[in-house]
Amino acid sequence: MSKIEQRTSTRKANRARAGQAAKEFFEGTQTINGVPGFREHGSKPGWWIYIGRIPFARCIVIPQGDSVEIHDVVVCKEGDRRQGHGTAMIADIRQAFPGAHIWVDTSDCARPFWQKMVARGHIDSIENDYSWPCFDTTCAICHPTRTTGRRRSA
Ligand SMILES: [Zn+2]
Secondary structure, three states: OOHHHHHHHHHHHHHHHHHHHHHHHHOOOEEEOOEEEEEEOOOOOOOEEEOOOOOOEEEEEEEEOOEEEEEEEEEOOHHHOOOOHHHHHHHHHHHHOOOOEEEEOOOOOOHHHHHHHHHOOOOOEEOOOOOOOOOOOOOOOOOOOOOOOOOOOO
16 A cells, blocks of 8 residues: 555544544434434433534523523633634524524623624523622632632633
């Protein structure tokens, strides 16, 4: 086998492996209105874990009556934030539930993102009108004042 033939066959094998991994990853997920990647939540009946944008982002989707709550949005790696992965994922949820009233509760630091999602029509409303500081104690938006001013940088 020539070097070029070798490289080609390695590439083909890698591609086949990646394809197989993707297939196994999506096994047991469901497609809703043409959007693949909804996995049934292990312990909450009726809830979905949306993995269609893994490895970049995931979220939990909770349909109830004619409403759908988007919950626990995670954009996975710091470097992947502000790259449009979150927006693409929320647009997927709209496509999956076109007629529903889609809503969220949001932490203070994520509120500008969700306001943008409302403006673009990807979701219908932000429901919490109260301040909700996030769990990240290094977040200066949600935790501007601290008892001793001490803050880990990352
Ligand atoms: Zn925060």
